[in-house]
Amino acid sequence: MTGEDKELFASGHRACAGCGEGTAVRQILKAAGPNTIATVCTGCLEVVSTGYPETAWEIPLIHAAFENSASVASGVEVALKQLGKKDDVKVVAFGGDGGTFDIGFQALSGMLERGHDITYVCLDNEAYMNTGIQRCSSTPYGASTTTSPAGKYSIGEQRPKKPIGAICASHDIPYTATATIAYMSDLKKKAKKAIETKGPSFLHVFVPCPTGWRHASNDTIEISRLAVETGIFVLWEAEDGDICNLNVTVKPKKRKPVEEYLKTQRRFGHLSEEDVKKIQADVDEKCEKYGF
Amino acid sequence: MTKVKITVGAINKDAGSSRRYKTGGWRTMKPEVDLEKCVSCFKCFDYCPDGAIKKTDEGIEYDLDYCKGCGICAKECPVEAIVMVKEEK
Numbered sequence: 001m002t003g004e005d006k007e008l009f010a011s012g013h014r015a016c017a018g019c020g021e022g023t024a025v026r027q028i029l030k031a032a033g034p035n036t037i038a039t040v041c042t043g044c045l046e047v048v049s050t051g052y053p054e055t056a057w058e059i060p061l062i063h064a065a066f067e068n069s070a071s072v073a074s075g076v077e078v079a080l081k082q083l084g085k086k087d088d089v090k091v092v093a094f095g096g097d098g099g100t101f102d103i104g105f106q107a108l109s110g111m112l113e114r115g116h117d118i119t120y121v122c123l124d125n126e127a128y129m130n131t132g133i134q135r136c137s138s139t140p141y142g143a144s145t146t147t148s149p150a151g152k153y154s155i156g157e158q159r160p161k162k163p164i165g166a167i168c169a170s171h172d173i174p175y176t177a178t179a180t181i182a183y184m185s186d187l188k189k190k191a192k193k194a195i196e197t198k199g200p201s202f203l204h205v206f207v208p209c210p211t212g213w214r215h216a217s218n219d220t221i222e223i224s225r226l227a228v229e230t231g232i233f234v235l236w237e238a239e240d241g242d243i244c245n246l247n248v249t250v251k252p253k254k255r256k257p258v259e260e261y262l263k264t265q266r267r268f269g270h271l272s273e274e275d276v277k278k279i280q281a282d283v284d285e286k287c288e289k290y291g292f
Numbered sequence: 293m294t295k296v297k298i299t300v301g302a303i304n305k306d307a308g309s310s311r312r313y314k315t316g317g318w319r320t321m322k323p324e325v326d327l328e329k330c331v332s333c334f335k336c337f338d339y340c341p342d343g344a345i346k347k348t349d350e351g352i353e354y355d356l357d358y359c360k361g362c363g364i365c366a367k368e369c370p371v372e373a374i375v376m377v378k379e380e381k
Contacts, residue, residue: 011343011358012310017318018362022341049310053296056310184338210362218363218376221339 008034013056015048018217020207020224021123023181025049028092028121028205031191034059036090037076041069041104043096044130044209045123067103069095070111070120077116086117090195097124097138101162112171112200119194119201122164125209133212137162140232141282142275143267145212150270160282165236168202172241175201177249179235181208182225186235186249193237206233214266226261228252231287251292258283311358315342319361321376327351329373336365336374 008029015022039062040046049056064072073093080086095104100122127145128134135148139157144150148157169176175197177190194201208223227233229252238246258280262268330351337345344359345352366374
């Protein structure tokens with residue numbers, strides 16, 4: 001077994017069948033290697049991987065509260081520096097979208113501002129999935145969740161997704177990137193680069209959720225690919241917080257209509273033709289900004 | 293009920309112990325690979341959320357103790373070497 005094949009995220013974790021987080025965490029931990037200390041805040045990843053007295057982690061892990069994965073990682077990093085071990089040991093903080101976009105945002109912002117040598121990984125499945133699919137600030141426009149249900153008077157979530165990557169890059173951190181599991185070599189490359197970067201880096205990973213998005217478990221990879229091909233999720237990286245000159249790493253030659261992405265998931269099943277047109281117009285405008 | 297001994301601070305030194313829990317029991321569909329067709333691209337190995345695929349000299353091998361039967365490998369296989377069949381107990 002070569003180094004790359006060694007699993008640091010063990011089988012037997014309780015993620016739903018077809019969960020994109022399992023794929024993402026396996027690959028990111030392989031990029032980080034065994035000399036890594038991880039922190040994880042409350043969320044799907046914590047719930048599925050640390051059912052006491054078992055753990056799916058092959059590296060040291062500290063479970064933090066919902067809001068402070070970044071703060072705990074900051075403490076670990078400073079302690080390692082004091083012990084003179086920071087050069088050998090990497091620190092990776094994991095958070096879900098709820099723990100990053102909403103609840104853990106001030107801790108994350110503080111970590112980025114203080115310049116700790118940490119890679120923060122946000123696993124974004126676009127709602128609070130482990131508590132039962134409640135909307136959060138990463139839920140996209142038009143998605144039906146249990147706290148933004150679609151019905152006669154509502155189309156579901158009414159606010160657009162928060163641009164967390166751009167917000168984090170605006171802290172002038174050395175490296176920020178977005179990635180998704182369908183583009184595996186892109187994800188591996190960015191994870192490696194983020195972890196090797198000295199100073200804070202932020203990796204936003206888009207992971208489909210069969211349970212919350214209401215799609216078939218075997219569609220997970222296909223949907224994350226469609227998100228990129230339609231322009232719903234843009235894969236980019238920015239160095240030194242230079243978001244005006246960010247590098248779009250995967251540019252679809254011809255963008256597919258957003259309908260192809262939306263129709264794969266039942267959370268968008270209620271959308272009318274008008275709604276789809278609005279989403280398409282928003283995506284067109286966004287992609288123009290990214291220059292493709 | 294099995295008795296669980298709680299350690300000080302609930303520190304768990306048993307790394308990777310989730311392997312004791314066999315998630316294969318969740319499965320309703322089972323993957324089957326045709327090694328004649330397999331081109332050893334290992335896309336399925338990378339995409340598997342559960343680490344239930346092992347690389348071998350001939351191609352791949354499933355660890356059915358952990359495969360949850362999601363079907364990602366069968367869908368993403370570029371040469372259609374993997375099919376999902378109904379699990380029979």
